[in-house]
Amino acid sequence: MDIEILGALAVQENGVSITPTAPKPRQVLALLALHADRVVSASALIEELWGTTPPRSARTTLQTYVLQLRELIAAALDKDEPQSGAHPGTPRTAKDVLVTMPSGYLLASGGAESDVAAFERLSGMGYRAMDAGDFPGAARQLREALALWTGNAFADVQCGEQLEMEIKRLEENRLCALDQRIEADLRLGRHRELLAELTVLVNRYRTHESLHGQFMLALYRSGRRGEALEVYQRLRATLVRDLGLEPSAGLQRMQRSILTAGPETVAAPPAAAKDRLVPTS
CATH class of the missing domain: 1.25.40.10 (Tetratricopeptide repeat domain)
Structure with missing residues (x-):
């Protein structure tokens, strides 16, 4: 699975987009993609979609959005050869990719690294290089990390409270990396x-x-x-x-x-x- 968040939202399975165009299913996928391989509670998803005043049908409607996402995932899986799912020898299904958990849902990335994870890995390497006095290495790693940003995070997603909070966190991390990359360049006389x-x-x-x-x-x-x-x-x-x-x-x-x-x-x-x-x- 390919997950891009640092700009427009783009999630692909087997090279096929599973990103819905409808705003609310898109919000659901955005929050699941940000926390790929971790459970996102149904209550967090409901708060993202409707804030503090959800309708009585919120859980049922959320389940409908999850089913819509699974339809997109199933269509993407049909484009490729069968893959092993939860049990060896069985085809991978949409439910193996978007998993229902007791408290919510989990988007299984299949071990792929999202652009957010790559940014955090590269920027962490840059910070460690700065601490070690390796300013050329720090500048290089931090520049690579920042190059992953193609725009504002979730640029084309209608965001609720949960995603707005995550956008602020990501932007602060981006600014910290930018600050340290500039500091490394200053140390190099640029x-x-x-x-x-x-x-x-x-x-x-x-x-x-x-x-x-x-x-x-x-x-x-x-x-x-x-x-x-x-x-x-x-x-x-x-x-x-x-x-x-x-x-x-x-x-x-x-x-x-x-x-x-x-x-x-x-x-x-x-x-x-x-x-x-x-x-x-």
């Missing part, structure tokens, strides 16, 4: 190469202090001291206006360093400066 990318990022994430600190550092080490200080002043104005906060102590130290020190002595702000995150719409 200051000028980062300027265009950071220009876009600080305009999208207007209160993300780590990205602004990295932009200040890249500008300053590219010989653009005045622009680096302007970035700080714009960030400060936004933080005060939108959040009633001053920049973090680490970022304030960085600004003072830019005012008084040579480029080689200016350090990036500490990780704590990453905490304030408000993307623009």
Whole structure:
């Protein structure tokens, strides 16, 4: 099974799409695909579909959506040679792929790695390389991880509370990987190469202090001291206006360093400066 979540939802079995076009069955598949090989409770699926006020027929309707998904899976399985299911020698069925469990349902991936799992594996390797001081390796692994994103997670899915919460988690993980990849590139002296990318990022994430600190550092080490200080002043104005906060102590130290020190002595702000995150719409 192929599962792609980091962009438009795409789930295939035997190379055939099993992604429904109807919004609510699509929501069901999205939540099952995100948690592939793990049980998703019926109550979580019902909350995703109808929030805190489900209709009396919610469980029956959910079962109908599951049957619709199994019809798509069965059609995909018919395209291939019979495979072993729960018992050796028996054809694999739709119920072997979308399994009914006592408390809910499980989508069996067949051991395939989803793009989310691949992202988590590669980014984890990147973080470990950063910790070991292997900045070329970290930049490479994190770049591979980020390349798996083709858009916003579940970009074409009508999302309820469960998926909205998961989207926020995935986006935060994406930003953490991006922050560390940029940090690795800065450690490798790629200051000028980062300027265009950071220009876009600080305009999208207007209160993300780590990205602004990295932009200040890249500008300053590219010989653009005045622009680096302007970035700080714009960030400060936004933080005060939108959040009633001053920049973090680490970022304030960085600004003072830019005012008084040579480029080689200016350090990036500490990780704590990453905490304030408000993307623009």
